[in-house]
Amino acid sequence: MALHTLLGANGTIATELVPILIENKESIRLVSRNPQPVKGAETMTADVLNYEQVLKAVQGSDIIYLLVGIQYDIKAWRRDWPVIMRNVIDACKAAKAKLVFFDNVYMYGRVNGKITENTPFKPVSKKGEVRAAIDTILLDEMKAGTIQAIIAKAVDFYGPRCTDKSAAGVLVFDRMKQGKTAQWFINPNVPRSFNYTPDAAKALYMLAVKDSTYGQTWHLPAVSPALTGKEFIHLAAKYMNASDKVQVLPSWLLTIIGWFNPFMKEMNEMMYQNKYAFEFDSSKFEKAFNFTPTSYEEAIKATAEWYRQIPADLRR
Incomplete structure (x- = not known):
């Protein structure tokens, strides 16, 4: 039974992911500045901007999910996101844990046609530039083989x-x-x-527990067209x-x-x-897992x- 640690445990995706982990009889640790108690999970208080707190929070973990959301302000993003990414990567290395980063699609910018995992980073926004930068930090570590990680991207959800x-x-x-x-x-x-949140959470877990998915970027399931x-x-x-x-x-x-x-x-x-x-393309995930996204209806x-x-x- 692996220990799954959720950084940003009070968010929307964490709320959907926890029941899936419980159903699969996984050990669960919920981490945030003010984690809410959930039956069947342990809680730990930590600030992801503090490396020592992150390191303590992830000790003993097998899989770590970075689900953190921060203030929707470009000054905060520029100041905090690189620190968060560095802290989490270094803590994962120290704990010898795998990382699943729940990401957005701002780094792609405006795209003519469907957005795939191979779409180049061409941000047209300040926040997109920040996301491209932190993705590149993690991608470089993944390419160097210093960390086992997945980047799982989603668009707006409901x-x-x-x-x-x-x-x-x-x-x-x-x-x-x-x-x-x-x-x-x-x-x-x-x-x-859009991504449907129950589908996104299911997909995160499916990716997290399959060794062959690491070292890659994945788009979480979204209905097409x-x-x-x-x-x-x-x-x-x-x-x-x-x-x-x-x-x-x-x-x-x-x-x-x-x-x-x-x-x-x-x-x-x-x-x-x-x-x-x-338009967001998730066919890579759908084919790999024989997964059909929940219909809009x-x-x-x-x-x-x-x-x-x-x-x-x-x-x-």
């Missing part, structure tokens, strides 16, 4: 238990729950890929018993909102993902059922 960290959750399901019109950024007429914003909202409305009308948030309005809202100001540079077709239905059943004050 699913049950996924609320304020999900654009689809905030703009679509939550607004429908409140009887409001669903919203979409900039262009609801182009395809926009992707739905447009209007198609996504139409399906959500079906299962939320809501209107499928959509309120489009144009780029000029988002700029104005950003004058007063720091998060939206930070989001503006990523809006190319909504203005143009944004089934996933949206499950997400809608969760939103409809859970009181608003318990979704945060």
Whole structure:
């Protein structure tokens, strides 16, 4: 029975991953600055910016998942992400543990066509530049053979238990729950890929426990072809018993909102993902594991059922 340690144990993906680890009778250690107790898992407090704390937190681990999310601010990203990556890599080496890094796709930039694991890094955003830099740190270590690691990439996600960290959750399901019109950024007429969080967590575990997957980048499962914003909202409305009308948030309005809202100001540079077709290819994973991503119909239905059943004050 291997010890699986989750750095960033309070996040969306960790929430989905823990039941899978329990079901597979794995030993689990949950690590964050304020880890929440979970039956069947041990908890440990650590700050990933402090190497000694990270080293202590991962001792005895077989597999370490880097699931950390930090403040959505470019100054914080530039300051903290390289430190986090270095600390985790060095701690993994010291503990002789494998690393699974849950990553995003900002480093690819705007891509014409489907985004694959072979798509070159051409960031068009400041945050994309940071992600390209920390990916390169880890990739160089992987190529040098100094660490056994996986980079597992995901786009924006949605699913049950996924609320304020999900654009689809905030703009679509939550607004429908409140009887409001669903919203979409900039262009609801182009395809926009999403990862379904239960699928992403299953895939992380499947990758983590198979030796041959290490030393590679993997895209976590996403349905292809992707739905447009209007198609996504139409399906959500079906299962939320809501209107499928959509309120489009144009780029000029988002700029104005950003004058007063720091998060939206930070989001503006990523809006190319909504203005143009944004299609994520996970066929490498699907072929390797004979895995079929949960259909939009089934996933949206499950997400809608969760939103409809859970009181608003318990979704945060």
